[in-house]
Amino acid sequence: MTAELVRGQNHPVPHTRVEVTVSAGTAVLALAALADEQGRLPGPGALAHPGTPAPPGIGAPGEPAERHTLGVDLDAVAPEVHRIGVLLVLPPGGPQRFGTLPAPQVAIAGQGGTEFASFAVDGLDTESALVALELYRRQGAWKVRAVGQGYAGGLTALLADGGLPAAEAAALADEALRAAARPADAGRPLASLPHAQDRDAAGHPAPAVPGPADPVPVSGAPYAGTPGPAPAEPADGRPTIDYAHPRRRRTTAEAPEPAPSPPAASPDDPDGPPAPVAGDATGWSMDERLYNQVWGMFEDLARTVAAYRSAVDFADSRLDRELDEALSDPRHRLGSPDGSGGDARETARARRDDLVAQARAVLDRDLAQLTAESEVVEPALPAAYARWDNPVWHGGETPEEGPLALRLGNLSLPESPGLKIPMLMRLPLDRGLWIDNGRTGSEAAMTMDTDRLRRAAMDMAVAHAARLLAVHPAGRFSVHVIDAAGAASAALAPLVAAGVLAAPPAAGAAGVADTLARLTRRVDLVQMALRAGAPEDLPPDLDPADQLLVVHDFPHGFDDRAVTQLRYLADEGPSVGVHLLMVADRDEASAYGPLLDPLWRSLLRLSPVPDQYLADPWVQHAWTFEPDLPPQGSRVLGQALDRVARARRATRQ
Structure with a gap:
């Protein structure tokens, strides 16, 4: 069964090799952008475009086309890459607004072509570049998230939002668009080109069959960042909570502590999500890894509840529309001889209830995983992050250095009041x-x-x-x-x-x-x-x-x-x-x-x-x-x- 995702919703990726299919209705450029755990592009090499070699696990993007099939070998992706997003750009010479085009459709399938998630990127207007979806690591496993973030400023604005300096983002965007405008085979040694028998009837290279150690061919991929930063003061006046902290720069004399081993799957469900492990985020110390893990839990809960609320809103709006249509049709009004009016309304309500039930099932699954993670993380927190009833407060010596953050309280949402996320304030204040x-x-x-x-x-x-x-x-x-x-x-x-x-x-x-x-x-x-x-x-x-x-x-x-x-x-x-x-x-x-x-x-x-x-x-x-x-x-x-x-x-x- 294919999960129809809405903005912000995530879904487990049950395969190590996947194919992402993009259908745009017009020629678009599909790029691959690889980011770290915070969703930041580390430099120009993080963006794979037609003029660059393919990064490990991801094939080189192709020329603009209406349809792209992107293959990703998740086991071959470099360990420092934590997010892989699917990014679509309108090339020069064609339409310059996604709002004038049909909504791009993105689907992700496993080996054998079995589709397990899809996403329609709707609601676009003046945007000419967008992040369609992203694959990201979470607790040793991979997930896919529907992003749907558009940029009216085009590829340059998208890259700048990914953390690149403005001048560097503009130069890289120009380079990618110029490379896409050149013929796909330009500048390549003749010996490296596919043979004629390897091309299809239209003259395009036929997809290669990857070997066990080969990266899966990719005809485009993504930006690996979250949507643009939230304003410091939202429109309704509530102050925002910022868990971000300056990332410590590594010097030649320093080396990070070894990362924890990947968590094993739960013995009760070997094929299910891996068992949560305290401190499985990145960081220079266990305290920083736990801090970043709490940050990740906070974001995951925010996004999974947003996806649920969006799905319920969609179901309610569709119910209202279908009820209006039923009332506007004389055949379906109350008192119709054949009773079709009541049937149409009941059918509409049943569809609404089914959609809400599916969304609630996804929410309950994500909440159960986050609750299990919280039950592992909370007892492992140091005193600065821990609740006052944590045993860490009974005993111990005065620390030799200050902590990264301080716990001020707990945060929760109405959908899961029992799941408390620690509210940590970065130090120094x-x-x-x-x-x-x-x-x-x-x-x-x-x-x-x-x-x-x-x-x-x-x-x-x-x-x-x-x-x-x-x-x-x-x-x-x-x-x-x-x-x-x-x-x-x-x-x-x-x-x-x-x-x-x-x-x-x-x-x-x-x-x-x-x-x-x-x-x-x-x-x-x-x-x-x-x-x-x-x-x-x-x-x-x-x-x-x-x-x-x-x-x-x-x-x-x-x-x-x-x-x-x-x-x-x-x-x-x-x-x-x-x-x-x-x-x-x-x-x-x-x-x-x-x-x-x-x-x-x-x-x-x-x-x-x-x-x-x-x-x-x-x-x-x-x-x-x-x-x-x-x-x-x-x-x-x-x-x-x-x-x-x-x-x-x-x-x-």
Whole structure:
């Protein structure tokens, strides 16, 4: 049975050798682009076009044609290639918009020609280049994803979106289009051309039969990237979550850790998906591999739910259309003598239910695989990424180096509320955090008592500060607290009792002014030292550690000067190691008017109660964020802070 994919939907690839058939209705150029795990093209050599040798496992693309058959030997593909996409380009001299043409049809079949997935790339308009679909590695196995991403800027825009510099993308696009315009046999040695008996009646080379070690011939292939980057602020105003991190560049003196062995298939189902393995993503360390694996789970859940929702929307719209057609036909209206009206409506509803059931089956399959992966990955996470109830928090020593990211909570979608994806924020913090203790705009917060909500927000801030201290080497972070009214003393008790604060919580207007003045001075001095190229010449009384400022109950105790200093710290502090964590109700700060709007926009809002307000960077789902807090009655937070305090005392001796 062939799976009819919709945009974003994926499907397992059950064969090691596959053929992708493209039917475009007009002459198109089919190219092969090979990308890494992040979907980035590493350079010009990643794009196979008619003027380049065929890469391993993939045949050389052919000249523009209405139909292409692309063969891929997945076992022969280079190990550094993680994504292979099918890319279609309108060549010069013909139509320049896919929107004026029939929707290209893409199908993928295994050995013997048995088709197992297809995709109609519809909804195109001014695009002249598009990513039709991609084959990608996931947990040691291959999958196919329907992409359908078009580019009005043509091949140049597509290559630039794949990570190539603009000038390099333009030059490569020009080279590929020029090569496609030349005769296929131009410039090749005569001895390498097929013999006449190897050509079909139209004079085209007949497809070769690959040997066991030969790459399967490919007459075109793809871009291996995800659709273009999501905007920082979607149209509906929800801030996006960005799990991406700068990829570490390898130097000649470094070598990556060996990648984990490919996961074996489940013993219960040898032909099914491979058993998940913690840390099977790429990375220089196990922590980075786990971080990237969480990133992959996040993307997979976003896309598989998007595919399901798209399929349901399609089924509903088709049902509406068929019901309208039935009502517009006098023979099918209610009360028709032969009862055909009711039959037509029931048939339409049955088709709709069948489509939804098929989409739900695919979703359930993907959710089961992601759940199994989560059950393996979650226990293997290091303390910086782990839940507070993970045994990794009970014992262990203070780390010798800082982590790649910090867990802020969990993310889930309504289709699978039990599947929690860790929300990891990259370190160092390049964006401050704002824990919202207000009730406006949150249905969950509206049901809570105001005092309980404020206490929950401050407990969340203390948990984040404690985690930050516990996962860094002793003395790497200093934590300051502004509690002008002294209302957070109960929540701050664990930090105060452990003696891990840089100074007692600042109270009153004088305490606010003194704390802000010291941190502002630090930012100024470090910036001047860095600009002068003399970071070692800082005053001896300056704390070299990174600083975290926790502000409770803002704007109580703040005057205009203090507000200006706070904005300065939010804007300039992260670049020199001064970070902001605010616990505040935005409505209470409205007296300052638009003066504080830039401050709120620069901070990542978090909620102390489960709430839907964050969007992913791929398909813009509204995700439910749930904070990760120590279990009720557990001493895990106090034990973690005690270890921090002991490590600090040991370093001072």
